[in-house]
Amino acid sequence: QVQLVESGGGLVQAGGSLRVSCAASTRTFSAYAMGWFRQGPGKEREFVAVISHSGSSTFYAESVKGRFTISRDNTKNTVYLQLNSLIPEDTAVYYCAAHLRFMYSSTWTPVYWGQGTQVTVSS
Numbered sequence: 560q561v562q563l564v565e566s567g568g569g570l571v572q573a574g575g576s577l578r579v580s581c582a583a584s585t586r587t588f589s590a591y592a593m594g595w596f597r598q599g600p601g602k603e604r605e606f607v608a609v610i611s612h613s614g615s616s617t618f619y620a621e622s623v624k625g626r627f628t629i630s631r632d633n634t635k636n637t638v639y640l641q642l643n644s645l646i647p648e649d650t651a652v653y654y655c656a657a658h659l660r661f662m663y664s665s666t667w668t669p670v671y672w673g674q675g676t677q678v679t680v681s682s
Contacts, residue, residue, distance in 0.1 A: 560585075560671075561583055561584065561585045561591065561657050561670075561671040562583070562584040562585075562671075563581050563582070563583055563584075563655045563656070563657060563671055563672065563673035563674075564581065564582050564584075564655075564673060564674070565579060565580065565581045565653065565654070565655050565673045565674065565675060565676035566579070566580050566581075566582070566676060567579040567580045567676060568653065568676030568677045568678045569677075569678065569679070570679045570681060571645055571678070571679070571680055571681070572645075572680070572681050573645060573646055573647060573680055573681065573682050574644060574645065575645050575680075576641070576642060576643045576644075576645065577641075577642045577645065577678060578639055578640070578641045578642070579595075579639070579640045579642070579653050579676055579678065580637055580638070580639050580640075581593070581595075581637065581638045581639075581640075581655030581673055582635075582636060582637050583636045583637070583638070583655075583657065584636070585636065588633055588636040589612055589613070589633045590612065590659060591612065591657040591658065591659060591671075592609060592610065592611055592612055592657070592658055592659070592660060592661035592662075592667070593609070593610050593629075593631055593638040593655065593656070593657050594606070594607070594608060594609035594610065594629070594638075594655075594656045594657070594658075594667060594669060595607040595608050595609075595629060595638075595640045595653055595654065595655060595656070596653070596654045596656055596669075597649075597651035597652065597653045597654065597678075598651055598652050598654070598675075599648070599650055599651040600650070600651075602651075604654070605620065606620050606665040606666075606667065607619070607620055607623055607627065607629075607640070607653070608620065608623065608627060608629040608640065609629070609661065609662065609667050610629045610630065610631050610638065610661075611661040612661065613633075614630060614631045614633070616661065616663070617629050618662070618663045618664065618665075618667075620665055622648075623642075623649075626642070626643050626644045626645075627640060627641065627642050627643070628640070628641040628643075629641075638655060640653065642678065645678075645680045646680060647680045647681070647682045648680075649678065649680050650678060650679050650680045651677075651678060652675040652676065652677050652678075653675060653676050653677075653678055654672055654673055654674075654675045655672070655673040656669030656671060656672050656673070657669055657670065657671040658670050658671070
């Protein structure tokens with residue numbers, strides 16, 4: 560069982576930056592691929608990014624590629640998502656997720672989910 564707790568969301572102006580974090584309560588954090596999803600108002604939840612167990616491999620949704628960066632610190636059991644060049648369309652609840660398997664695909668389907676953190680981008 561893995562518990563995930565996100566933090567770092569907030570209100571930011573368009574063009575700004577924000578970093579969200581996700582702390583995992585497990586002694587085997589490095590055994591999990593970690594990722595981020597988001598759900599905007601009136602939209603379905605969508606894949607954002609995934610990172611491999613060691614952090615050496617990443618995969619991004621086309622809509623965020625070049626603007627967002629996923630990273631992890633296995634010594635702190637934490638995964639991060641750096642959001643740069645934010646646009647109003649990035650407004651969403653951002654969810655952290657985990658699965659034992661890493662995939663270079665937006666169809667990566669996590670088993671564990673956090674509760675989410677709200678990111679709001681004003682125009």
